[in-house]
Amino acid sequence: MLRNEKLFFRGEPLNGLQIMGLLETRALDFENLIITSVNEGILPAAKSSQSFLPFEIKKTYGLPTYEERDCIYAYHFFRLLQRAKNIYLIYNTEVDDFGASEKSRYISQLELLxxxxxxxKIAISNIESKMLQPIEIVVNNTIKNRFETLALEGLSPSAIGQFLKNPIDFYYSKILQIKDLESIDENIALNTFGTIIHDSLCNLYTPLLNTPITKAHLENSIKNIDQILKANTYKSYQNGSIEFGKNKLYFEMAKHYINKLFQHEIKLIDKGHKIKIIALETKLLATINVEGIPYPINLKGIADRIDSFDGKLRIIDYKTGTVELQQLKIKDFKVLGENE
Incomplete structure (x- = not known):
């Protein structure tokens, strides 16, 4: 969390401790130096390219690359050390998600020179662990009425998952109805990307409802992918163009995913399998009774697709995000046969 925060310091040039960035030290000399975060990937900074031009093209035509930036940082770093009497280089050895655990190449060079x-020296911080105080919520009539309203309206799988994962988040978002701030993004967000694909698949498959799907049906639908996908993209994403940049890449990815799905079903039909779509984007509702709660709880959800595959009923949920292999493992096969 602290990595995303920025602090601004103001110092008196003639008195006290001076806190500044490396480039701010140009043409300045200090007797005592304390340089923090001397980790590989921070000093020098990690390789990053904010350009669509490949490194080889930049190199061929003499355009600036990360190599020039590394040289600039190396020059300022070693120049800064020339007239200092006491130098402290501090780096973090703790492995984290950002990989900032390796000391900088500058330190390795100094150790050789x-x-x-x-x-x-190794510094270990003695941090006292403190138990977080549990958050207590006084359940009054207002909260009870709100939860009853939610139960009658229906709880979605995402709401149930949120309650099981973090009840406090559920309380803030569902009971207190505190919504996240909507941000305007120039690029298509991941949730919008999923919505676009879902809507496009629904439009493409709707003409095939309750009809045994043939290879000709799917080949004809493939011809309409581009047109339908563009219409749904502009409907869901109204903040910019999809003709260039990241949005163009997202559009081509979506088209690739949809085309790949249709090609897969064509292969299934060629092998003799029979597919018949029964319903699309169907709202499902179930009611359960929970001991201790005086009213029934409705569970709601949307089935992306319900079809018949060789006479067997399938309920399909489209996934456009990353799915880990461990999420596809069934822990108990007996559960599949319950409540048929």
Whole structure:
């Protein structure tokens, strides 16, 4: 969390401790230096390219690359050390998700150049662990009435998952109805990307409802992918163009996914399988009674597709995000046969 925060410091140039960035030290000399975050990937910064031009093209035509940036940082770093009497280089050895655990190449170079002038010390912070105080919520009539309203309106799988994962988040978003701030993004968000694909598949498959699907049906639908996908993209995403940049890539990805699905079903039909779509984007509702709750609880959801595959009923949920292999494992096969 702290990595995303920025702090601005104001110092008196003639008095006290001066906190500044590396580039701010140009043409300045200090007797005492404390340089923090001397980790590989931070000093020098990790390789990043905010350009569509490949590295080889930049190199061929003499355009600036990360190599020039690394040289600039190396020059300022080693120049800064020239007249300092006491130098402290601090780096983090703790492995984290950002990979900032390796000391900078600058330290390795100094260890080779000046081995006798180096002293290494390991600092371990003694952090007292404190138990977080549990958040207590007084359940009054207002909260009870709100939960009853939710139960009657229907709880979705995402709401149930949120309650099981973090009841406090459920309380804030569903009971208190505190909504996240909507941000305007120039690029298509991942949830919008999923909505576009779902809507496009629904439009493409709707003419095939309650009809045994043939290869000709699917080949004809493939011809309409581009037109229908564009219409749904502009309907769901109204903040910019999809003709270039990341949005163009997202559009081509969506077209590739949909085309791949249709090609897969064509292969199934060629092998003699019979597919018949029964329903699309169907709202499902079930009612359960929970001991201790004086009213029934409705469970609601939307089935992306219900079809018949060789006479067997299938309920299909389209997934456009990353699915881990462990999420596809069934822990108990007996559960599949319950409540048929």
């Amino acid at each position: 000046k081995p006798k002038e180096f002293t290494s």
